[in-house]
Amino acid sequence: MSMVHFESEIEHLISKKGVHEDLPVSLLVEKSLERKEGMLTETGALQVTTGAYTGRSPKDRFIVDEPPKNHEIDWGPINQPIDADIFERLYFKVIEYLKTKDDLFVRHAYAGADSAYRLPIRVINEYAWHNLFAGQLFIQPKEEELENILPEFTVIQAPGFKADPEIDGTRSEAFVMISFAKRTILIGGTEYAGEMKKGIFSVMNGRLPDENVLPMHCSANVGEEGDVALFFGLSGTGKTTLSADEQRQLIGDDEHAWSANGVFNIEGGCYAKCIGLSKEKEPQIYDAIKFGAVLENVVLDQQTRMPNYNDNTLTENTRAAYPLTSISNTITPSIAGHPTTIIFLTADAFGVLPPISELTREQAMYHFLSGYTSKLAGTERGVTKPEATFSTCFGSPFLPLHANRYAEMLGEKIVQHDAKVFLVNTGWSGGPYGEGERIKLRYTRAMIQAALLGELNDMETNIDPTFNVSVPLHCPGVPDEVLWPRLTWTDTNAYDQKAKELANKFNENFKKFTSISPAIQGAGPNV
Numbered sequence: 001m002s003m004v005h006f007e008s009e010i011e012h013l014i015s016k017k018g019v020h021e022d023l024p025v026s027l028l029v030e031k032s033l034e035r036k037e038g039m040l041t042e043t044g045a046l047q048v049t050t051g052a053y054t055g056r057s058p059k060d061r062f063i064v065d066e067p068p069k070n071h072e073i074d075w076g077p078i079n080q081p082i083d084a085d086i087f088e089r090l091y092f093k094v095i096e097y098l099k100t101k102d103d104l105f106v107r108h109a110y111a112g113a114d115s116a117y118r119l120p121i122r123v124i125n126e127y128a129w130h131n132l133f134a135g136q137l138f139i140q141p142k143e144e145e146l147e148n149i150l151p152e153f154t155v156i157q158a159p160g161f162k163a164d165p166e167i168d169g170t171r172s173e174a175f176v177m178i179s180f181a182k183r184t185i186l187i188g189g190t191e192y193a194g195e196m197k198k199g200i201f202s203v204m205n206g207r208l209p210d211e212n213v214l215p216m217h218c219s220a221n222v223g224e225e226g227d228v229a230l231f232f233g234l235s236g237t238g239k240t241t242l243s244a245d246e247q248r249q250l251i252g253d254d255e256h257a258w259s260a261n262g263v264f265n266i267e268g269g270c271y272a273k274c275i276g277l278s279k280e281k282e283p284q285i286y287d288a289i290k291f292g293a294v295l296e297n298v299v300l301d302q303q304t305r306m307p308n309y310n311d312n313t314l315t316e317n318t319r320a321a322y323p324l325t326s327i328s329n330t331i332t333p334s335i336a337g338h339p340t341t342i343i344f345l346t347a348d349a350f351g352v353l354p355p356i357s358e359l360t361r362e363q364a365m366y367h368f369l370s371g372y373t374s375k376l377a378g379t380e381r382g383v384t385k386p387e388a389t390f391s392t393c394f395g396s397p398f399l400p401l402h403a404n405r406y407a408e409m410l411g412e413k414i415v416q417h418d419a420k421v422f423l424v425n426t427g428w429s430g431g432p433y434g435e436g437e438r439i440k441l442r443y444t445r446a447m448i449q450a451a452l453l454g455e456l457n458d459m460e461t462n463i464d465p466t467f468n469v470s471v472p473l474h475c476p477g478v479p480d481e482v483l484w485p486r487l488t489w490t491d492t493n494a495y496d497q498k499a500k501e502l503a504n505k506f507n508e509n510f511k512k513f514t515s516i517s518p519a520i521q522g523a524g525p526n527v
Contacts (some may be wrong), residue, residue, distance in 0.1 A: 006182050010154060014106050014124065016099065021106045022146060023128075025067035025135065025292040027119070028105070031128035035103070038129055042305045044167060044291030045320070047298055050130050052063060053174060053190040054297050054315035056198060058387050058397055060190075061176040062087075069180040069206065074402045086169040087177050091186055093168070096160045098126065108149045109138035111200050113334040114264035117213055119201060122151035126158045133193040136323045138200070139268035153203055155196050178400075193296065193321070196200065197271060198398055199368040201255050204266055206400040215411040216257040217245035217395030220251040222336045222431050228263055229452055230256070232394040233345030234373045238426045239440075240272050242448060244284045249331040252324065258339070258413055260394070265334030269323045275316055278311040281441070288326035295320055298370065338417040341452050344394070348427035349374035351436040352485055352499040355478070356447040357423050357469035358456065360525040364421040365411045368393055369403055369513055370524075374427060390501060390509045404515060422451050423469060430488040432498060439482070446477030466499040467525045503527050 014021070023031070029046055032038050038048035062082035063073055073079050098104060105125040113120030123134040134155070141149055162173040172188035176199060185199040205215045218232040219239045228251070233239040240253045252265035253272065272285050273319055274295075279286040289307070296319040299311035309318070322395065324330045344367050346353060359367060371391040392403040398404065414421060426444050430436035450456050459472040474480055481487040489495040503525035 005090070006184065006408065009092065010124075012103070012324045013098060016104075017511060019104045019106055022108060023105065023131070025132065026163060028128050028132040028135065028290070030445070031103070031105075032132065035128060037127055037342065039300070040305065041295060041307055043289055043307070045289050045293040045295045045307075046129060046132065047295040047300055047307070048414075049297055049314060050191040050193070055192060055317045056175065056194055056397070057172075057174050057190055057192070060171050060174045061397075062178070063400060064177060064179040064181065065182045069266070069400075073400050078396055079400055082169070082177060084179075084181075087179055087182075087186065090163065090168050090175065090177070090188075091182075091184070094156060094158050094161050094186060094188055098124070098158055101126060107131050107134050107138075107144060107274045109140055109268070110153065110263060111138060111204055111266050112257065113139060113266070113268075114257075114259060114261060117208065117259060117264070118213060118260070119200075119204065119207070120149050120151050121153045121155060122450070123155045123196065124157070126160055127191070129294060130157055130159075130193055130196070132212075133321050134196055136292065136294065136321050137197050137267055137269040137271060149153055153183045153185070153200070155185045155187070156197060157196055159189065159191040159192075161188040163189055164391070170489050189460060190299075193294070194271065194319070197267070201266065202400055204255070204257070205398055208257055209401060209405055209409065213322075214225070214258070214260060214406065214413060216251070216256050217393065217398060218252070218256055219253045219255050220263055220265070220339075220404055221245055221248040222251060222331055223248050223452065226337055227341070227452065228339040228343040229343065230263070230337045230339045231343045231345060232368070234371065234389070234391050234394055235273065237345035237373055238444065239345055240270065240285065241282055242343075242426075242444065244282065244327070246329065248285070249329050250324070250327050251331055251334050251336055262335065262337040263339060264336075268429045269321060270301075270327070270332075272320045272322075273317065274309050274320045275312055276317045277320075284327050285320065288322045289320050290322075290326065292441045293320055293322035293326065338413075339419050339522055340417070342421045343448060343451070344421065345367070345421045346373045346423065346427065348372075348425045348502070349433035350388070350430035350498050350502050351430065351432045352495060352502055353423070353425040353427070353467060354464055354469065354471045354474065354485060355425050355439055355443065355483060356451065356456075356466065357471045358461070359421040359423055359469060360523065361411055361414050361421075363521045364405050365471060365520045366510070366523040367423055368410055369407050369516070369520075370509060371396065372506065374433070388505045403513070420451065420457070424448065429482065429485050436488070443478045443482055447475050450475050450477075465526065466503050468523070500527070
């Protein structure tokens, strides 16, 4: 079916009565309250719950198998193919469903702060609070731009539409489908707003490499001298926390791209995990949760309406969405120069990785492709003890193309701009999870500060015999013994055994990268 037909259906839908376009924050909050979609907290944020789906639903995510992009997609359990005819039938069903609604909410925005690479998008929502979320997370056009913005991608989220797997060809009632040919993301059956954000990120990961731009799942900040730092890491490693530094300006907390001009943010806001949030530990995030912010699945005190950030009754994955302007020391626009320091964050629950180590280019590509961290007990159903998990390029759920393409681009940019790369373990020391202790946040901050200031460049180092990485013998603000985890274990034989166990997991995981150069394959742990 032609793109013209798809566009005409959209235009017909958004021209109907009851469609609200580009409403300001205040009106979207009013609409949300009027429609009983959520409630105001004592801090002024809008609190909502998302029902059965409190996180992304990766098994219900599909990419439409159609030219011209299908020959480039890394098909498999993450990028699941779905036939174009299934997508088209479901698309028109969702459109007909939305036509029955008295109210619809439409927003025009951008993905990408650099005008040379930005993607104009249109977001169509059944719920007002979803449109508020989109307004906070994507980049808002200037008033004069709204009249002329021509969307190149459309996001449609209809949580009230439940698919019938037997009829619609889906796995469940929920579905997230990305069509590069029809330039559409179709979301139904789930109220989780993060599907919109990550859907567009997946689109950018599919498009930007064609323009020789590296998309990255990382946070970024910049120092007074213009020195840019990137922080890669999976959920729970401290990516958002560690990039929010009062001494540096925040570029963004989650999605960036590295072009010939430097780094730019893909988003206009932050989507911070807020379980256990406190003003003492994360003051910038805590203070950003005010009027206009959206709190997902955070439990409130019913009398005071104060959020209880320690309550995980609904989910561990409680979230706060707010614009970058809610952080006091952000850079506007969210564009900076080329990175001089790259941090790979991992939360090692086995307690054996050094808290900080410097990587060679080959080691950087090895660990980038590995994307290691630990999945902790209680975070997912069936997980009863820490499990090593590997997410390629620290973001495999959002990478449509083959991993080698992203890794090669990173390797080229590291060399071109002489960037220092560090592997930082924010996990455990003195023993594994349950026996040892999590590395103190103040130590991690001190190590990162030393890396950013270049204080580790001339520091004496030794090579870790198991993980083959260069570890500093000293670091300002950190006891020497903390830098070498083996010294923090009372039973060194137990440490050796656990380190060998993790090294084997690294090497077993890396076997899937068959077309990687021997130099990179040999940059991993020693077994």
